[in-house]
Amino acid sequence: MSIITALEHVVDREHVYPFLVPKQAPTLDVSHKVLLYLEGISVSFDGFKAINDLNLYINDGELRCIIGPNGAGKTTMMDIITGKTRPDCGSAWFGQTIDLLAMDEPAIAQAGIGRKFQKPTVFEELSVWENLELAMADDRDVWSIFNARLNSEQSSMLLETIELIGLQENAKMPAGRLSHGQKQWLEIGMLLMQKPRLLLVDEPVAGMTHQEMDRTAELLISLAGRHSVVVVEHDMDFVRNLAGDDRTVTVLHQGSVLSEGRMSKVQQDPKVVEVYLGE
Template identity: 85%
Template sequence: MSVKSAFEHIVNRDHVYPFMVPKQASNLNVDKNILLYLEDISVSFDGFKAINNLNLYINDGELRCIIGPNGAGKTTMMDIITGKTQPDSGTAWFGQTINLLEMDEPAIAQAGIGRKFQKPTVFEELTVWQNLELAMADDRKVWTILNAKLNSEQSDMLMETVALIGLKENVGMPAGRLSHGQKQWLEIGMLLMQKPRLLLVDEPVAGMTHQEMDRTSELLISLAGRHSVVVVEHDMDFVRSLAGKERTVTVLHQGSVLSEGSMDKVQNDPKVVEVYLGE
């Protein structure tokens, strides 16, 4: 099967893939060192308040872990940030100048927000290299992308990303032959090729081996500083490895912030123990 035929076979035409989003100049302003502002956000579905007066602030370059029981509003929060869901009230700003509530999903991706869902969405019949090359392309003509020669800057960036995600030995392998964990790393790499300022990562270690979990923790920690990374996760051992002693953990419950602080602080908070950690 040719590359073109493989792509036609596997692409989901309803999905907004990053490489299909035309690049535009961003007016992002983070002079106050806060990259994401969610203030007084509320949204209801059929009378159920999924998000209830949520206030959340993510610093530029921060790695933030967000935990909470099922139904706490974690996925809805990410849907609001990425434009999939419009809140009933409140404000959402990317930096000080970009109003997320006035933008659709492609425009938000253009502004520098990337989202990784729990299930990896790589192109399994294309190689690791082709997946990353496709994700980085500035030319929106897909068939040109997959047959064009990379310039030195693009090649350097791609090789740096391959090394970062730990797939240097797998560049010529079809993505469908990778392990579950490797597919997760590849999708993170595909998002990184778009140079996002904010990366939202949903339950990245579900179904991973312990070794893969350790490698994922190292990868996400290495991204902090160059990117802001928000990780939603249920596995408490993994959250502890990410948060360490100094990073902030936010606990959501019934659509709002129940507790926030270091991992030691939130895991010893009686309210958190009652509604989440004590389950």
């Protein structure tokens, strides 16, 4: 089976692949040091208020952990940020000048917001290297991408990314043969090839071994600074490891921010213990 035929078989037509989006990204302004603004956001589905007057601010270069019980609104929040769901009211800005509510999903992806879903989305018939090459942000035609040689800058970026995600020894291996954790790292690498400013990462360690969880925490921590990273997760041990003593943790409940601060503060908040940690 040729690479192109394999690609045609594995592309999910419902998934927004940023590398298939026209390159027309608006200019990002983070002069106020805040990358993402969500203000007064509310949305209801059949009478159920999934998001209720949500206010959330993510700083440029920040690693933020977001936790909350099932139904807290975590997935809906990410759907709003990425344009999959439109809120009933409120505002969502990427930097000071990019109105996310005025854009569709492909435009938001191209503006610099990458999303990693819980289930990894990789091209299993293609090698690790080919997955990363395909995801690279440039102006080449997708269907002829493998017939063109990489320039030095592209090669350097690909080598840096494959080393960052720890898959150098698996470069020629079909992605379908990777472990679950390795597929998660590969998808993060594919997002990085798009040079996103903000990464939304949904439950990255579900189904991982403890060793893979530790490696995932190291990877996400290493991305902070160069990128803003928002991690939604249920595993509290992983969140403690990821947040440490100096990163902000946000607790959502019934579509609103219930508590926010360092992990030690959040853990001791009686409201959090009642609705989440104490369940």
